[in-house]
Amino acid sequence: MERIHQLAAHMPEDMDAILIDGAYNRLYYTGMHSSAGTLVVTRDEAYFIIDFRYIEVAKNTVKGCEVILQKKLYEQLSEIFKKHGIRRLGIEETKTMDEYLTLKEKLPEVEVMLDRRIGNLIAKQRRIKEPCELESIRRAQDYTDRAFSHICEFIQPGRTEKEIALELEFYARRLGAEGASFEYIVVAGPNGSLPHGHPSDRPVEKGDFITMDFGCLADGYCSDMTRTVAVGEPGEEKRKVYETVLQANLSAMAAIRAGVPCKEIDKVARDIIANAGYGDCFGHGLGHSVGLEIHESPRFSYTSDEICEAGLIMTDEPGIYLEGRFGVRIEDMVYVTEDGCINLTKSDKNLIVL
Ligand code: ZN
Ligand code: ZN
Numbered sequence: 400m401e402r403i404h405q406l407a408a409h410m411p412e413d414m415d416a417i418l419i420d421g422a423y424n425r426l427y428y429t430g431m432h433s434s435a436g437t438l439v440v441t442r443d444e445a446y447f448i449i450d451f452r453y454i455e456v457a458k459n460t461v462k463g464c465e466v467i468l469q470k471k472l473y474e475q476l477s478e479i480f481k482k483h484g485i486r487r488l489g490i491e492e493t494k495t496m497d498e499y500l501t502l503k504e505k506l507p508e509v510e511v512m513l514d515r516r517i518g519n520l521i522a523k524q525r526r527i528k529e530p531c532e533l534e535s536i537r538r539a540q541d542y543t544d545r546a547f548s549h550i551c552e553f554i555q556p557g558r559t560e561k562e563i564a565l566e567l568e569f570y571a572r573r574l575g576a577e578g579a580s581f582e583y584i585v586v587a588g589p590n591g592s593l594p595h596g597h598p599s600d601r602p603v604e605k606g607d608f609i610t611m612d613f614g615c616l617a618d619g620y621c622s623d624m625t626r627t628v629a630v631g632e633p634g635e636e637k638r639k640v641y642e643t644v645l646q647a648n649l650s651a652m653a654a655i656r657a658g659v660p661c662k663e664i665d666k667v668a669r670d671i672i673a674n675a676g677y678g679d680c681f682g683h684g685l686g687h688s689v690g691l692e693i694h695e696s697p698r699f700s701y702t703s704d705e706i707c708e709a710g711l712i713m714t715d716e717p718g719i720y721l722e723g724r725f726g727v728r729i730e731d732m733v734y735v736t737e738d739g740c741i742n743l744t745k746s747d748k749n750l751i752v753l
Contacts (some may be wrong), residue, residue, distance in 0.1 A: 402428050403438075403445045403463040405524060411516050414489040417504075418481070421491045422439045423691045424521055426619055429461045437472065438464065441483045448475055449655035473505040480509055492518040503752045522696060526688055527710035532620060533734060536689070536712055539541065539576065539734060540743045542615040546571040546748045554701055554753055556605050556630060560585040560598035563611070571615045576737035580614035580621035591627070591726035593665040594683055594718060608641075614693065621693045621712050624744050625730030628751045630709045637727075640719050644727045647717035648748065651685055651699070655713065655733060655740040661703040668717040676721045686714035690731060693715050711735040712743070 401591060405427065410417060419425060419438040428438055429447055432489070436449035436457070449457045473693035479485070487510045490502065502511050528536070549570045554563060564585040572578065586596035588607040591744045603609060606629045614622040627641065647668035654667045665685040672681045684700035689712045697705035699713065716730030732742035 401463070403440055406520065407440050407445065409520055409524075410440070410442065411489065411520075414487050415457075415485040416460045416483065416487075417489045417517055417523075418476075419491060421493050424491060424525075426691060427521075427525055427710060428462070428608045429457070429464075431456055431460055433457075433618065435469075437469075437476070439476065439479055441479070441485060442463075443483070444478055448472060448561055456482055470528055476506060477508065479505070485509055487512055489517045493635045512666070519673050521744070525690055526695065527708065528712055528734070530714060532690070533566050535618035535620040536622060536732070537743055538578060539615045539617035540624065540745075542571045542574045542576040542617065543622045543624050544745045545574055546615070547611070547624070550611065551628065551751060551753060554603065554609065554628070554630065555566065557602050558585055559600050559602050559750065560590065560609075561600055561662070561747055563603070564598040564613075567611065569601070571613075572725055576615035576617065577619070578616045580616050580623060584610070584612035584625075587728070588628075588725065589723050592722050593721040594720055594726070594728065603630055606633065607631075608637055608727060609632060610728050612728065612730065621689050621691070622743075623689050623693060623730065623732055625716055625718075625747065626746060626751075628746065628753055630753050632752060633750075637725060638750065639675075640677070640721070640725075641727050643677065644717050644719055644729050645671060645735065645748060645750075647671040647681075648715055648731065650727045651715050651717065652731065652733065652735065652740065652742065655707060655715065655735060657709040657735060657737045659705055659707045661697050661699050661707055662701050663702050664707065665699045668715075671683070672717060672719060680719045680721060681717060682720070683718070686716050688713055707735055709737045713740075 417440045433453045439446045447464045448467045448469045450469040564583040585598040587603045587609040610627045612625040651668040668685045686699040688695040718728030721727040735739040
């Protein structure tokens, strides 16, 4: 597979092989879902050692490496190391201390190199989406948009946040989504001021804003969207807050393109919210990258030192949260290009009053 070759081609010079067994990285390089399995990438060849539960699928689908049935993992790894003269082994820095120590104990013939270089190399490769990855994310977002249209019909006073969250997920899965890309956030009325609040048993009331942050999985790829809707006429203050968040979302989106520092894009939205008098009420970053994981790097944040690149999938999600009263967040997911971005989120974001 091209991805494995690319990794081998960029291997640091002082390493002879890379061992990958983190779940998302394994999925990225092998293209198959599994709860176990070890990929070893040397400069000339790659091996995927996987147990009996997955061996049939692996043999039929995994390309670009030799698929080996796992028997005694460390002995099999030692054999590969001997064959290729591997002395220094790079690993992912996301390993637990226990996993790191086990590798060192079981593979005394190699120097296990624990630093951030492998993680950085893989992250750099994973962040730029290939056309097939973009296609999967578009499909995940399509389920999400359709679930949103459905939920606008479902919401009415008396339904609880939990019921709305369940209906969103159930409907998306009926459409074909593999699952939820994260635990859904459905918060209404005073709970709306909790950016990552948990759906409760509180029934929705007339006059509430409901913020729904949700997404689906397609081919293992995530979508991520937030919409805030009103149940009954929300009143002047809520409308003003909503319009401010919408302006922040739109203006930031107009600023997104390759070459712009991520913190400048964050600032566009932050300035609009601050100028409207809500500077203290937007306490999180503007957005994050999305892929196999829901939160990936880079981020649109005032602390980011990264530059926006073509091929990134990023969210644009400003919010205003008024403690104990209500909150508004609007989140779209975009594909960054050389001269702008393509909004993958199709749901209406003008205020919907149900
Ligand atoms: Zn979200
Ligand atoms: Zn998000």
